[in-house]
Amino acid sequence: MLDTKENPEPPIRSKPRPVAELEQVGLEADASDIAGGGSPAPIVRWDHELIQKIVTPGATVLDLGCGRGSLLAALRDNKRVIPQGVEVDTDKVAKCMQKGVPVLQLNLDDGILDFFPDRSFDFVILEKTLQTVTRPEQVLREMLRVGRVGVVSFPNFGHWRIREHIRTKGTMPVTPSLPHEWYNTPNIRMLTVLDFELFCERNKVEIVERYSFADGEYGPMEEDDNFNAEEALYVLRRPAASNGR
Amino acid sequence: MSDSSKPTLKGIPVVDTELRQSKYDPPDSPSSVGYTSPQRMQVADENDPLRLECGIDFFPINVEYETYGALSANKDNAILITHALSGDAHAAGWSDEADRTKRPWRSDRPGWWDSMIGPGKPFDTDRYFIICSNVMGSCYGTTGPASTDPKTGKPYGLSFPVVTVNDWVRVQERLVTRLGIEKLVTVCGGSLGGQQAIEWAILYPERVQSVIVLAATPHLMAQGVAFNYAGRHAITSDPNFNNGDYYGQNEPDKGLSVARMIGHITYLSDVSMTSKFGRRFQTSDSRGFNLDTEYQVESYLRHQGESFAKRFDSNAYLYITRAMDYYDASEHGDGDLIKALAPTLCDWMVVSFSSDWLYPPSGSEQLVRALTRTHKAVTYVALESPYGHDGFLLETERLMDIIPSFLSTLELRGKTKRSA
Structure with a gap:
């Protein structure tokens, strides 16, 4: 159904768009969807909009850590995708069910991806979830076994404001987008854009596209985004040569 | 522990189950189906016997069932509720003939799933036509070991054939078909009832739009088989058992009561027992240095055992627990569960309860x-629950949330279903 080889050009080259415009698209400001969400939290799901552009119509999509299912419901309604969610939280699972999103209440840390056969989804999405799992390497490997294309987004702990906070205050930062203290944050894997690039290299994962989000705008990643990006989104696949495990 | 503060164990709040059960909707409540009476249908006779799994062509088979709500003109709003080991067709409302049918225990409580079935409830009788029938081999109206064998004029007793979940479901299919229903919106049950739902999905893929499997696994684990064996052994060792031929005489109530106690232990959890009874004594504050029923937990089990023996037939207990042992969904795929489930077409909802060790979440998974x-x-929901296997009957708040969501979005999910 999807062959990224036939689409060498990334589908999106849009200019960064202001927040106001994003809101007009009708994106759900479902703050509690965000992993470890609490209030306050980022209002705009820039990655939702971007993922809706990346995912091809009619594709099969597995969303790991799908929260309340708003992304999958939007993909179903706007792109006719066949959705499948995985979520560990009972209340969020109930919200998925209200939206008619098929969901499995499982914990990614239990290595549950053996529930799915090889290459059984066109897209596997890990939206702001990588930083919460116990075994990120296993999850990355498994998502690219199960899916033809992987989409990963995460908060960039290398953002200048975080660096500045640690440098000047000497404590872990608590910001609107990272509202937790170090001792109660679900974000147990604090990584930077550069860390992720090295991580992909080490795990022989091919990066197809890169995007970043900062100051309410998003666009293709730029040179200094390890410093400037608040959040990052990657489109990944396993190189054809290394199809074996 | 019964202080004013809500007891919690391992972070899970424990609600007093007795308290919950006292919250019945009276028959005149707008959310009760009101008074109900059982119906009967013969689904197998001499000309149309049912070939049981054991190979016997059996007749007659009479089925006791109840229905709630109205069947739509298109007959497309029917739901089948399947009951567990000790259940019956009286799933909702208040029995208006508890005395006549010699089932006095029905007069002080409504049907076993009254919290879920009724106007505005998850199985909304304003919208759906709900059917619940008693399983074959039971003692609540459907043909079983206590029924009269027309050949001898006496109760079957142990000459009754060993029946299976597969047989039950084929009996239910006859009932549903004779009610003029081609396709069920869902088949829903917990425990042994959940296994009937699985069996429906496998046997009649075209006839179920969905199934809801609560606290049930593709088969019972060895531990469960062991508890059933111990229970049956208690019955057959009772001096009154008389090889199952005890009708009209003293019945093996002591054995049945022990069997129920054993069963009851498997329905609860460490957490729920500790919360409910702890190590408290029933009457005194300290040890009495005797071997009587001293602890609250002992008194509870004794009560459960004795009251069960009054309302259940020992032979039925033997047959139904055997059906529970025998069920293995993977047999449809020669031991391969994936192969067994391959022909199914329905939308599934599977719900497990974290502290259930009889049909544990790992089995649901x-x-x-x-x-x-x-x-x-x-759709898989893994509920955190302190109530053990009984969770499927007690976690009504959660089920009241997810079951209507599942049912009301069946069409929506059907549109984006994957062609396997």
């Missing part, structure tokens, strides 16, 4: 994994 590996449409 086996079922879910077999379904997802072949791209079947499945």
Whole structure:
């Protein structure tokens, strides 16, 4: 159904768009969807909009850590995708069910991806979830076994404001987008854009596209985004040569 | 522990189950189906016997069933509720003939799933036509070991054939068909009832739009088989058992009561027992240095055992627990569960309860994994619950949330279903 080889050009080259415009698209400001969400939290799901552009119509999509299912419901309604969610939280699972999103209440840390056969989804999405799992390497490997294309987004702990906070205050930062203290944050894997690039290299994962989000705008990643990006989104696949495990 | 503060164990709040059960909707409540009476249908006779799994062509088979709500003109709003080991067709409302049918225990409580079935409830009788029938081999109206064998004019007793979940479901299919229903919106049950739902999905893929499997696994684990064996052994060792031929005489009530106590232990959990009874004594504050019933937990079990013996037939207990042992969904795939489930077409909902050790979440996940590996449409909910296996009857708040969500979005999910 999807062959990224036939689409060498990334589908999106849009200019960064202001927040106001994003809101007009009708994106759900479902703050509690965000992993470890609490209030306050980022209002705009820039990655939702971007993922809706990346995912091809009619594709099969597995969303790991799908929260309340708003992304999958939007993909179903706007792109006719066949959705499948995985979520560990009972209340969020109930919200998925209200939206008619098929969901499995499982914990990614239990290595549950053996529930799915090889290459059984066109897209596997890990939206702001990588930083919460116990075994990120296993999850990355498994998502690219199960899916033809992987989409990963995460908060960039290398953002200048975080660096500045640690440098000047000497404590872990608590910001609107990272509202937790170090001792109660679900974000147990604090990584930077550069860390992720090295991580992909080490795990022989091919990066197809890169995007970043900062100051309410998003666009293709730029040179200094390890410093400037608040959040990052990657489109990944396993190189054809290394199809074996 | 019964202080004003809500007891919690391992972070899970424990609600007093007796308290919950006292919250019945009276028959005149707008959310009760009101007074109900059982109906009977013969689904197998001399000309049309049922070939049981054991190979016997059996007749007659009479089925006791109840229905709630109205069947739509298109007959497309029917739901079948399947009951567990000790259940019956009286799933909702208040029995208006508890005395006549010699079932006095029905007069002080409504049907076993009254909290879920009724106007505005998850199985909304304003919208759906709900059917619940008693399983074959039971003692609540459907043909079983206590029924009269027309050949001898005496109760079957142990000459009754060993029946299976598969047989039950084929009996139910006859009932549903004779009610003029081609396709069920869902088949829903917990425990042994959940296994009937699985069996429906496998046997009649075209006739179920969905199934809801609560606290049930593709098969009972060895531990469960062992507890059933101990229970049956208690019955057959009772001096009154008389090889099952005890009708009209003293019945093996002591044995049945022990069997129920054993069963009851498997329905609860460490957490719920500790919360409910702890190590408290029933009457005194300290040890009495005797061997009587001293602890609250002992008194509770004794009560459960004795009251069960008054309302259940020992032979029925033997037959139904055997059916429970025998069920293994993977037999339809020669031991391969994925193969067994391959023909199914319905939308699945599987719900497990964290402290259930009789039909544990790991078993539910086996079922879910077999379904997802072949791209079947499945929703899995793993509820945190302190109530053990009984969770499926007690976690009504959660079920009241998810079951209507599942049912009301069947069409929506059907549109984006994967062609496996």
